[in-house]
Amino acid sequence: AKQKGANHFSFYFDELNMNKAKLLILDNEMRKGIDNKQFTLMYQPKVCLTTNQVMGLEALIRWENEKLGYVSPNEFIPYAEESGLIIPLSELIIDLVCNDISYLHQSGFPNLQISINISGLHFQQYNFLQSIQTILERNNISAKNLELEVTERTIMNNDADTIRKLVRLKQLGFKIAIDDFGTGYSSLSYLVRFPIDFLKIDKSFIQHITAFADKQAVVDAIIQMAHRLNLQVVAEGVESIQQCNLLKNMGCDYIQGYYFCKPKRIDDIIDFLKIWEIE
């Protein structure tokens, strides 16, 4: 037993050291990666269920690093938030998005709405509005082209500052979406007070929805409520025609997921859009 305990301890200790070492590398590589613009974006279309048109694209960050290989945003975004690196990283993302919007305009797609995932930490910076506006102006991009996806958690402490920021963003022309809707633990009261345009139903509600009546009931209720509040609904993580048809029958407005298109680099998205328009 003693032996076992010792082994257990040393294993635990090693694991701890490994994580520390890995964190140090992650920190280092992220700093370098931000400086060298190692981060790239992929885009995933949002399709309107009534017109069958592509309404917009969601920008999703990707990071391929020589030491760490492919690192998922689910791994490095939380670290970026913890370390504060999310601020320069977010500014890089917005810059990259602006660049791609210009490219989309040149390629004959002037009316697509591009959504950006906004980190709570970035949103809560006192100069968030200033920082995003500066980048847009530098790139000559209008806020009308952009939708900001914020999570419930980001706007949960519905203080005067949050409301003021959201109202100002709307005045500037941004659209606002609540991301991962249904996974937060907040009250729904903010839906009444805040100037929101879209609810994005989290993909955990869409997974296996065709097999579970209770999931259908929740999604149906979200759609009804959203429409009563004049909000539009986007379902994310739609992978099958069955899910698509179910959501269409429930009156869901937009769909995003592998069923239509996986996230792709901008050139491949432009090819996808050209084919989509013809069909």
Ligand code: C2E
């Ligand atoms: P999210 O905003 O909820 O993004 C949706 C995630 O679902 C994306 O994962 C997307 O690739 C994936 N997805 C899309 N369609 C399907 C589908 O049909 N089935 C399944 N199973 N998954 C699908 P990804 O790109 O790995 O991003 C993970 C999360 O990382 C995002 O969740 C978002 O919270 C965060 N993230 C991604 N890009 C950015 C960014 O530029 N800035 C910030 N702050 N966060 C980002």
Ligand code: CA
């Ligand atoms: Ca999102």
Ligand code: CA
């Ligand atoms: Ca989600």
Ligand code: CA
């Ligand atoms: Ca998310």
